[in-house]
Amino acid sequence: MSKHTFRIWRGDSSSGEFVTYRTEVDEGMVVLDVLHRIQSEQAGDMALRWNCKAGKCGSCGMEVNGKPRLACMTRMNTYSDQEVITVQPMRTFPVIKDLVCDVSWNYEQNKKINPFRPSSAQSDGRYIMSQEDVDRVQEFRKCIECYLCQDVCHVLRDHKRQDVFVGPRFMIRAAGLEMHPLDTEDRIGMIRDELGSGYCNITRCCTDVCPENITITDNGIIPLKERVADRYYDPVIWLTTKISSAIKTTLKN
Amino acid sequence: MSIDINEIETFDHDVVVIGAGGAGLRAAIECSAQSLNTGMICKSLLGKAHTVMAEGGAAASLGHTDDRDNWKVHFRDTMRGGKFLNQWRMAELHARHAADRVRELEEWGAVFDRTADGYINQRPFGGHRYPRLAHTGDRTGLEMIRTLQDHGIHQGIHIHQECTALKLLKDDARISGVFGYWRETGRFVLFRTKAVIMSTGGAGKCWRVTSNSWEYTGDGMEMAYMAGAELIDMEFAQFHPTGMIWPLSVRGILVTEGVRGEGGVLQNSDGDRFMFNYTPERFKEETADSPEEAQKWLDGDTSARRPPELLTRDVVAKAILNEVEEGRGSEHGGAYLDIASRRDPDYIKRKLPSMYHQFKELAEVDITKERMEVGPTLHYMMGGIAVDGETQMTSVPGLFACGECTGGMHGANRLGGNSLSDLLVFGWLSGLGAKEYISQLTRPLSIDSDDVELARHAAVAPLNREGGENPYVLHEELQSIMNDVNIVRTGAGLQRAIDAIEELKPKLDNIYAVGSSQYNPGWNQALSMRPMMIVAEAVARSALIREESRGAHTRLDFEGEREEWGNINIVVRNAEDGSMEVEQFTRDVPPEHLAEIAYSNLDDLEGGIHV
Numbered sequence: 001m002s003k004h005t006f007r008i009w010r011g012d013s014s015s016g017e018f019v020t021y022r023t024e025v026d027e028g029m030v031v032l033d034v035l036h037r038i039q040s041e042q043a044g045d046m047a048l049r050w051n052c053k054a055g056k057c058g059s060c061g062m063e064v065n066g067k068p069r070l071a072c073m074t075r076m077n078t079y080s081d082q083e084v085i086t087v088q089p090m091r092t093f094p095v096i097k098d099l100v101c102d103v104s105w106n107y108e109q110n111k112k113i114n115p116f117r118p119s120s121a122q123s124d125g126r127y128i129m130s131q132e133d134v135d136r137v138q139e140f141r142k143c144i145e146c147y148l149c150q151d152v153c154h155v156l157r158d159h160k161r162q163d164v165f166v167g168p169r170f171m172i173r174a175a176g177l178e179m180h181p182l183d184t185e186d187r188i189g190m191i192r193d194e195l196g197s198g199y200c201n202i203t204r205c206c207t208d209v210c211p212e213n214i215t216i217t218d219n220g221i222i223p224l225k226e227r228v229a230d231r232y233y234d235p236v237i238w239l240t241t242k243i244s245s246a247i248k249t250t251l252k253n
Numbered sequence: 254m255s256i257d258i259n260e261i262e263t264f265d266h267d268v269v270v271i272g273a274g275g276a277g278l279r280a281a282i283e284c285s286a287q288s289l290n291t292g293m294i295c296k297s298l299l300g301k302a303h304t305v306m307a308e309g310g311a312a313a314s315l316g317h318t319d320d321r322d323n324w325k326v327h328f329r330d331t332m333r334g335g336k337f338l339n340q341w342r343m344a345e346l347h348a349r350h351a352a353d354r355v356r357e358l359e360e361w362g363a364v365f366d367r368t369a370d371g372y373i374n375q376r377p378f379g380g381h382r383y384p385r386l387a388h389t390g391d392r393t394g395l396e397m398i399r400t401l402q403d404h405g406i407h408q409g410i411h412i413h414q415e416c417t418a419l420k421l422l423k424d425d426a427r428i429s430g431v432f433g434y435w436r437e438t439g440r441f442v443l444f445r446t447k448a449v450i451m452s453t454g455g456a457g458k459c460w461r462v463t464s465n466s467w468e469y470t471g472d473g474m475e476m477a478y479m480a481g482a483e484l485i486d487m488e489f490a491q492f493h494p495t496g497m498i499w500p501l502s503v504r505g506i507l508v509t510e511g512v513r514g515e516g517g518v519l520q521n522s523d524g525d526r527f528m529f530n531y532t533p534e535r536f537k538e539e540t541a542d543s544p545e546e547a548q549k550w551l552d553g554d555t556s557a558r559r560p561p562e563l564l565t566r567d568v569v570a571k572a573i574l575n576e577v578e579e580g581r582g583s584e585h586g587g588a589y590l591d592i593a594s595r596r597d598p599d600y601i602k603r604k605l606p607s608m609y610h611q612f613k614e615l616a617e618v619d620i621t622k623e624r625m626e627v628g629p630t631l632h633y634m635m636g637g638i639a640v641d642g643e644t645q646m647t648s649v650p651g652l653f654a655c656g657e658c659t660g661g662m663h664g665a666n667r668l669g670g671n672s673l674s675d676l677l678v679f680g681w682l683s684g685l686g687a688k689e690y691i692s693q694l695t696r697p698l699s700i701d702s703d704d705v706e707l708a709r710h711a712a713v714a715p716l717n718r719e720g721g722e723n724p725y726v727l728h729e730e731l732q733s734i735m736n737d738v739n740i741v742r743t744g745a746g747l748q749r750a751i752d753a754i755e756e757l758k759p760k761l762d763n764i765y766a767v768g769s770s771q772y773n774p775g776w777n778q779a780l781s782m783r784p785m786m787i788v789a790e791a792v793a794r795s796a797l798i799r800e801e802s803r804g805a806h807t808r809l810d811f812e813g814e815r816e817e818w819g820n821i822n823i824v825v826r827n828a829e830d831g832s833m834e835v836e837q838f839t840r841d842v843p844p845e846h847l848a849e850i851a852y853s854n855l856d857d858l859e860g861g862i863h864v
Contacts, residue, residue, distance in 0.1 A: 028500020045768030
């Protein structure tokens with residue numbers, strides 16, 4: 001057992017400040033445990049989100065010493081006793097109160113994505129897919145929607161382009177549908193125009209913070225960008241389209 | 254000071270689903286498909302409900318890994334697992350429809366693990382005769398809730414996130430509304446509705462060591478109880494045999510039964526595989542009696558019997574407890590769970606990735622190299638709101654229930670994997686039931702403003718006091734009391750718990766929350782205390798009455814199953830004077846065709862009776 005110092009952001013959308021708390025930390029504790037201890041002993045109304053406490057639900061995303069983390073999976077023994085631990089809400093989203101921010105924008109983005117449209121089943125109602133073919137979508141489907149990737153994406157965080165880019169979480173959601181062996185929907189146009197695939201410039205910050213270790217950029221976003229490029233920017237297709245439209249114009253004239 | 258209810262934000266729906274886990278989502282999807290204007294109240298953010306934590310899989314007799322499986326074997330396993338206290342019709346409906354409901358998820362985009370020939374793969378689990386659990390690694394619940402969520406958001410359902418329901422409102426006997434508050438602002442909200450489907454999950458937070466999160470405070474059970482519905486089988490609370498036990502801060506977090514399904518074995522401090530010593534008479538014929546036979550089973554020999562680690566959860570939990578009590582526990586007072594010596598590291602990481610991750614991150618244990626330490630954790634409520642098996646409606650007209658908050662389906666003990674299939678089947682059926690009920694309503698319903706005012710007044714009381722009981726401390730007191738209502742019980746201990754709960758009640762009337770109503774966990778905790786106390790009292794009172802040991806209910810002073818109790822379910826209801834009334838209820842005679850299946854031996858069943 002040891003004493004630690006925490007600086008926790010307390011406030012709401014109008015104003016706020018860091019408040020210092022000193023508390024005991026027991027062996028094996030994670031940051032979320034300490035926040036709960038502070039809540040029950042010193043700050044009964046301190047707002048934070050959590051559910052499963054096992055890295056499976058993605059509720060407790062926040063910034064610990066400047067890094068986007070799940071509080072439930074951040075062990076206290078990774079910090080020294082002397083280190084002051086600073087905890088604040090994810091900064092990309094508007095704050096509601098204390099460590100809780102308004103993530104409703106994310107739920108709106110999900111609705112933009114055309115839903116799954118399966119091919120028809122076999123006559124007995126069953127579908128056949130091989131494990132090899134589902135492996136790569138299963139990687140994307142591990143996402144627990146903690147939005148740490150959204151928090152760290154500089155298109156959203158620094159450039160505030162929520163109006164044109166849905167962020168890494170929904171790029172891999174789209175990838176999970178596009179690469180689903182049974183899916184028949186065509187989302188390539190939507191991925192370019194409504195999801196804003198062109199805005200990602202592959203800095204891989206999202207991949208670095210993903211608690212599920214999903215290779216968001218390389219396995220998800222880049223293949224989607226390639227599909228978009230193949231459709232709209234492939235020189236052969238581009239030339240063919242141009243020539244055929246030129247011929248059509250000539251014939252009409 | 255009273256307020257005009259017209260000043261409270263109000264929504265109008267045909268049906269309101271309270272709870273947005275798998276059961277609530279499936280119910281809401283069905284309601285919407287039945288052209289009902291559907292509202293769904295979600296206590297957390299959408300997609301965070303406890304379904305997301307389910308690991309092992311959804312039980313359904315798809316017959317992909319063993320074609321001897323069919324609904325009847327599943328039904329028989331479920332009844333035997335429930336020690337024949339399950340409601341016959343519910344267990345039948347569940348077994349009959351589980352396979353179609355799982356297949357339907359594939360049409361909505363779910364990606365389950367595959368067999369070599371490309372069908373949904375199925376994993377062995379405790380109490381299931383054949384490999385039966387459709388799964389996605391060890392994160393099946395996430396796959397299911399995300400599938401339902403991503404499908405559901407395109408079905409026109411009105412989703413009310415971070416909203417807590419506090420009280421059901423009635424027009425005479427019928428459901429007519431729901432009163433609640435927004436977590437973000439603390440403002441109150443009113444839903445006018447013709448029907449309510451309760452799908453609020455369990456009440457694990459009554460206990461200290463639990464796999465449940467803060468949400469599981471028995472709200473739905475309490476709201477239904479206060480509205481006049483009955484709770485059934487409340488003495489049966491399931492302790493999952495394998496929760497994490499070390500470090501202390503993670504105590505209770507679930508370790509999936511899938512570890513044992515994939516070949517993991519339990520060992521005591523002597524390194525003995527002790528489960529061979531605990532096979533109950535009823536299961537001896539179908540359980541391996543030597544490590545050699547168990548190994549053959551793991552190697553795929555279909556003539557070999559299942560290993561004893563895959564006995565039902567009640568049996569395994571009590572076996573671990575017994576080993577600890579007799580001085581053969583693990584370092585921190587549990588048992589060792591070994592998968593490292595049973596499967597190669599790549600296989601473990603592929604089939605149990607989240608267990609690998611969980612132990613590595615939280616306990617600094619590499620499960621591909623070392624043994625895990627595990628012990629029982631309160632996981633699931635078999636008991637809950639009593640419903641009609643056909644319609645899923647309670648005794649309150651317009652009030653339906655599905656999923657964990659419902660009682661009756663699982664009897665005295667639930668088989669692993671049967672909850673994910675339960676929520677699909679009964680979510681679907683409760684949607685159909687609500688549609689049928691609403692279509693027969695003949696007059697408009699109204700809300701009594703006095704009821705709303707009473708509920709509002711009670712809700713703001715903790716904020717208006719100058720001081721009083723700390724809700725966090727009160728919660729800890731309740732959890733301490735429930736140590737007497739644990740995995741093993743005595744009459745004296747249960748009586749002590751009931752008395753202590755009675756003594757706690759006045760404190761509840763003086764509970765105090767600091768701060769404002771805006772996103773205030775202290776106030777939210779204060780409001781969840783009454784539901785937890787009602788559930789705790791119901792469990793303790795029912796457990797005191799049942800003088801036998803059956804399934805998840807173990808009485809040291811009444812060992813073994815007693816024949817006279819095999820025909821009794823216990824129900825509780827809110828009496829006129831506000832006290833809790835407990836009643837023994839003699840079970841219906843089972844339909845002949847179901848009794849024949851349930852009591853048949855496997856050879857007869859597989860030989861094709863009643864095909």
